[in-house]
Amino acid sequence: MNIVELLSTCFRNIFRNRMKSFLTSLGIIIGVGAVIIMVAIGEGAQRQIEERITAMGTNLLQVMPRRIRMTPGQQTMPRRVQITRYEAEKVKSEAGYARAVSGVSQRSFTVSNANGSASVAVMGVEPDYLAIRNWNVEHGVFFEDSDGEQRNKVAVLGATSAATFFGADDPIGARIRIGSTQFSVIGVLEKKGAAGNGNDQDDVIMIPLDTMLTRLTNTKNINQIAISVAHKDYMEAAQKEAELILRETRKLSELDTADFEIMNQSDMLDMASETSKSLTTLLAAIAGVSLLVGGIGIMNIMLVSVSERTREIGVRMAIGARKRDILFQFLAEAVILSLLGGLVGIGLAFAACNMLALMEIPTSINMLVVIVAAMFAAFVGITFGYYPAQKAASRNPIDALRYE
Numbered sequence: 582m583n584i585v586e587l588l589s590t591c592f593r594n595i596f597r598n599r600m601k602s603f604l605t606s607l608g609i610i611i612g613v614g615a616v617i618i619m620v621a622i623g624e625g626a627q628r629q630i631e632e633r634i635t636a637m638g639t640n641l642l643q644v645m646p647r648r649i650r651m652t653p654g655q656q657t658m659p660r661r662v663q664i665t666r667y668e669a670e671k672v673k674s675e676a677g678y679a680r681a682v683s684g685v686s687q688r689s690f691t692v693s694n695a696n697g698s699a700s701v702a703v704m705g706v707e708p709d710y711l712a713i714r715n716w717n718v719e720h721g722v723f724f725e726d727s728d729g730e731q732r733n734k735v736a737v738l739g740a741t742s743a744a745t746f747f748g749a750d751d752p753i754g755a756r757i758r759i760g761s762t763q764f765s766v767i768g769v770l771e772k773k774g775a776a777g778n779g780n781d782q783d784d785v786i787m788i789p790l791d792t793m794l795t796r797l798t799n800t801k802n803i804n805q806i807a808i809s810v811a812h813k814d815y816m817e818a819a820q821k822e823a824e825l826i827l828r829e830t831r832k833l834s835e836l837d838t839a840d841f842e843i844m845n846q847s848d849m850l851d852m853a854s855e856t857s858k859s860l861t862t863l864l865a866a867i868a869g870v871s872l873l874v875g876g877i878g879i880m881n882i883m884l885v886s887v888s889e890r891t892r893e894i895g896v897r898m899a900i901g902a903r904k905r906d907i908l909f910q911f912l913a914e915a916v917i918l919s920l921l922g923g924l925v926g927i928g929l930a931f932a933a934c935n936m937l938a939l940m941e942i943p944t945s946i947n948m949l950v951v952i953v954a955a956m957f958a959a960f961v962g963i964t965f966g967y968y969p970a971q972k973a974a975s976r977n978p979i980d981a982l983r984y985e
Contacts, residue, residue, distance in 0.1 A: 588913070588917075590910060591910065591913045591914045591917055592917070594914060595914060595917060595918065595921075601882065602918060602921075604882075605878060605879055605882040605883075605918050605922075606875075606879075606918050606919070606921055606922030606925070607875070607878070607922070608871060608872075608874050608875020608876070608877075608878040608879070608922070609872065609875040609876075609879070609918070609919050609922030609923055609926060609958050609961065609962075610875075610922045610923075610925045610926040610929065611871050611875065611926065612868065612869065612870075612871035612872030612873075612874070612875045612926065612958075613872065613922065613923045613926030613927060613930070613954045613955070613957075613958055614926035614927070614929045614930040614933065615868035615871055616865055616868040616869055616872065616950070616954050617926070617927065617930035617931075617934075617946065617950060617951055617954055618868075618930050618933050618934065618944075619861070619864035619865050619867070619868045620861055620864070620865050620947060620950045621930070621934050621944040621945055621946045621947070621950075622864070622937070622942070622943075622944055623857060623858075623860055623861025623864050623865070624857075624861060624944075624945040624947055625942070625943035625944040625945040626857060626860075626943060627853070627854060627857035627858065627861065627945075628943065628945050629943045630853045630854075630857060631850060631853065631854065633774075640680075640809055640810035640811075640812065640813050640815075640816060640846065641713065641714075641807065641808070641809060641810075641846040642807075642808040642809075642810060642816070642819060642820055642823060642843055642844065642845060642846070643805050643806070643807055643808075643843070643844040643846075644664065644672070644805055644806040644807075644808070644823060644827065644841055644842075644843050645664070645804070645805045645841065645842055645843075645844065646662050646663055646664050646840070646841055646842075647662070647839065647840055647841050647842045662840035662841070663802035663803075664684075664802065664803055664804070664805065664806060664841065665801050665802055665803065666684055666790070666791075666794060666801050666802075666803055667801070667830075668806065668827060668830055668831075669682065669683070669684030669803060669806045670684075671826055671827075671830050672806055672808065672823055672826050672827070675826050676808065676819065676822055676823060676826065677822065678810055678811055678815045678818055678819035678822055679808050679809065679810060679811070679819060679823075680712070680809045680810060680811045681709035681710075681712045681713050681808075681809040682707075682709060682713075682806065682807070682808050682809075683706050683707040683708075683709045683710040683713055683790070683806070683807050684705075684706070684707060684790050684803045684805075684806055684807075685704060685705070685706055685710070685790075685803060685804050685805045685806070685807055686704070686705040686706075686790060686793045686794060686798060686802075686803040686804055687702055687703070687704045687705070687804050688702075688703060688797070688798060689701065689702055689703070690703045690759050690760050690797070691760065692742075692746070692757055692758065692759050692786060693757065693758045694746050694747075694755070694756065694757045694758065696746055696747065696748070697745075697746070699745055699746075701742055701745075701784060701785065701786055702784065702785050702786070703759055703785075703786045703787075703788060703793070703797070704785055704786070704787045704788070704793075705787075705788055705789065705790040705791075705792065705793025705794060705797075705798075705803075706787055706788075706789075706790055706807075707726070707729065707789075707790050708723060708724065708725055708726055708729075709809075710787070710807060711723055712809060713807045713808070713809040714807070716770055716771065716773065717770070717771045718737065718768045718769070718770060718771070719740070719769055719770060719771040719772075720751075720753065720768065720769040721737070721753045721766070721767050721768030721769055722767055722768050723737055723767075723768055723787075724737065724767065724768075724787075724788070724789050728789045728792070729789035729790055729791040729792065730791065732789070732791055732792045732795050732796060733789060733792060734762060734763060734764045734765065734788075734792060734796065735764060735765050735766075735767045735788065735789065735792075736757060736759070736764040736765065736766050736767070736786050736787065736788050737766070737767060737768040737769070737770060737786070737787045737788075738752060738766055738768070738769050738770065738785075738786055738787075739769075739770050739773070739782065739783040739784055739785040739786065739787075740769065740770060740771070740772040740773075740783040741781055741783035741784040741785075742783070742784055742785060742786050743769045745784075752766045752769060753766060753767065753768070753769070754766065754767075757786075759786065759788070759797065760797060762796055762797065764788065770783070770785075770787070790803070806823075808823060816845060816846075817845075820843050820845055823843055824839065824843060827839075827841055865950075872957060872958070872961055873961070875919075875922065875961065876919075876961035876962075876964060876965035877965060879915055879918060879919060879961070879962060879965050879966060880915075880965035880966065880968060880969060883911060883914070883915055883965075883966055883969035883970070884968075884969045884972070886911075886914075886969070904975070907970075908970045908971060909970075910970075911966065911969055911970035912963065912966050912967060912970040914966070915962045915963070915965065915966020915967075915969070915970065916959055916962035916963055916966060917962070918962060919958045919959055919961050919962025919966075920955070920958060920959050920962065922958060923954065923955045923958030923959070924955070926954070926958070927951055927954070927955065930946070930951075931946065934946055
């Protein structure tokens, strides 16, 4: 039997019993579709997490105070050693791997204008902060170093804050009150979206760092030092360099426990990626079980089909069909059913991912997973179709012809 005749016979038998063929392939359809959808959801979530972390800045290091434990007498008390403006300047002047450095002071204030009031996160930053966070000014300008040196009362609004206080009106040149101090609006930032923790990054107002420290908080302490490293390959070296600078400034030896911590964006990305990959693998493994169940279903139906078609097998053998012809025929039917089920499952997976995208659920279809799923469907057809095919081929022609 040549390949054309073999395929023609297989397709004729498959389409002659359409409902049985569909139900036989249903397990494969569900299995392949579930694997692709689960992996797409997992990779979509991973990509979204990575985008949100990357949106925090380019090659970012964040130096923050660490909460340490003091034990006077019998009581254990937490104490936070603050980071100072001087230390931010020290890192800025001595860090060789840094592309940009900015001290950051952040607090919530009641902000108001003629249109109302709201509690808003106010950030005191330096001009380099925009480059560190990959942020741009959409309208107006950002403040300069001279604004900080002169403690000018100028403010740049996030997109959400601008909409809150000015609606559709142009805020440039308008005035807002932060606490009890009047500020002039000189710019509006481009829309940034949600941060990695889900908070709205656009609900913010930025002012010069020195203005913040002298006019609003009256302190030399800041919340963190943000550092953008020149290249991702230098992240570890830059982290060690910043640690050495701060240890020297704070007169801490190598044996002393650091009273500050440095968060590495690369470590955050690696951790998020590993966690997401583990979850995606787990989801794919769970969905893959349905492929095995589908294979068992194919074997079961093919065994029933062998019994139902015993007389047909006897007739084919009587007119000259060899055992391997019968073997290849039933094996080919099992593989074709699996492949057809795989193709339908792939189509349903693409449709489901498009629907999820419309519902704003992130998905990312990996074509390698699609190819592997289709190949695995064929493998399932071969694996679970071989035993029924072998059983059909081993039939005695005389007994088969007598079968009623």
